[in-house]
Amino acid sequence: MKKSSLYKGCLEPILLRLLKDNGRMYGYQMTQMVKDITKGELNITEGALYPLLHKLEEQGIVEAVTEMNGNRMRKYYSLTKAGKKQTSVAMEEMKAFMQSLEFIVNPKTAIG
Amino acid sequence: MKKSSLYKGCLEPILLRLLKDNGRMYGYQMTQMVKDITKGELNITEGALYPLLHKLEEQGIVEAVTEMNGNRMRKYYSLTKAGKKQTSVAMEEMKAFMQSLEFIVNPKTAIG
DNA sequence: ATAAATACATAAGAAAATTATGCATAAATA
DNA sequence: TATTTATGCATAATTTTCTTATGTATTTAT
Incomplete structure (x- = not known):
């Protein structure tokens, strides 16, 4: 992403898709994978990412396990x-x- | 659109595209055209539309002419x-x- | 007659980001 | 070796951008 936030509103489905495709992932990994996949176009900010992950956890959409690396x-x-x-x-x-x-x-x- | 607002952040470029393709348009017409084109999927609310049009006018991106029909x-x-x-x-x-x-x-x- | 469609507008509130900040470890670089 | 960059989490304040609700008024359809 350059400046304007077109992806406002799409972050949640993006994260769900990542988890669906890759099984378990940690937050930072998600930001890097999205950056890679989109060739630097979409940069997920931490301020958007972590609160959303916490919300999804509260809602029972995702579950979290903390591990030490x-x-x-x-x-x-x-x-x-x-x-x-x-x-x-x-x-x-x-x-x-x-x-x-x-x-x-x-x-x-466009085909519809 | 059904419920979740995926298109948050995309409204401005959508309006710009409509105006680029169709020349001059009025607000209500934009909402109807988007609804038609997207087969009822995207429904632009007036509360989002009009303030944005006013903002774009202030910024000199669009200009407005009022006519009586x-x-x-x-x-x-x-x-x-x-x-x-x-x-x-x-x-x-x-x-x-x-x-x-x-x-x-x-x-x-996806091809890239 | 009444409801729905057309056509604008604005205000209050919610949602969903950005920006800034903080902590801590590891790796790279000057 | 000192400093920056990368890794990895978190949260608070603010801003952007909608939704929802409300208001006015004319026209068309039921």
């Missing part, structure tokens, strides 16, 4: 059963959303 | 020269953003 802590998150169900819904919504964006931004080539 | 007012908006420039930038950002979403949500089929 040498002397450094890592808090691994993974989808709960309810979280997997929720992820399916979120992915359908994302698909529809992305298709809608295509319709608007690319009206000629 | 019978007894009903319509406020037509169109891109200024600066607005067209800004739209180009915004469309590049949108393109990159959408590509990034593809990378994340559709890692196998």
Whole structure:
């Protein structure tokens, strides 16, 4: 991301997708993976990431296990059963959303 | 849109795109066109639309002309020269953003 | 007649980020 | 070896950007 935050609102489904694809992950790892995948385009800020992960944990969407890597802590998150169900819904919504964006931004080539 | 606001942050570029494609438009028309194009998926609320249009006008991105259609007012908006420039930038950002979403949500089929 | 659609506007509140800050360890670099 | 960068977590204050609710008024459909 450069400046304007287009991905405001998409962070939660992005995290769910990462966990769905990669099993358990820790926060910092998520930021790095998204940065890599998007070639530096999307940079998740810590101030957005950690509070969201905590919220998802409270909601029972994810569960966390803290492990030590040498002397450094890592808090691994993974989808709960309810979280997997929720992820399916979120992915359908994302698909529809992305298709809608295509319709608007690319009206000629978009297939629907 | 159903419930979650995935498109938070995307409203401005969406409006710019509409104006770029259709020349001058009035607010209500924008909401209807987006609803049509997206098959009811994206419903722009008035509380989001009008304040944003006013902001864009203040910033010199759009200019407005009020006309009467019978007894009903319509406020037509169109891109200024600066607005067209800004739209180009915004469309590049949108393109990159959408590509990034593809990378994340559709890692196998996404082409980059 | 009444409801729905058209057409604008604004205010209060909520949601979801950004920015700034803090702590701590490990690795790289000047 | 001193300092910066990277790793890894966390939270608070603020800002951005919506949603929801409300208001006014005309036109069309039921």
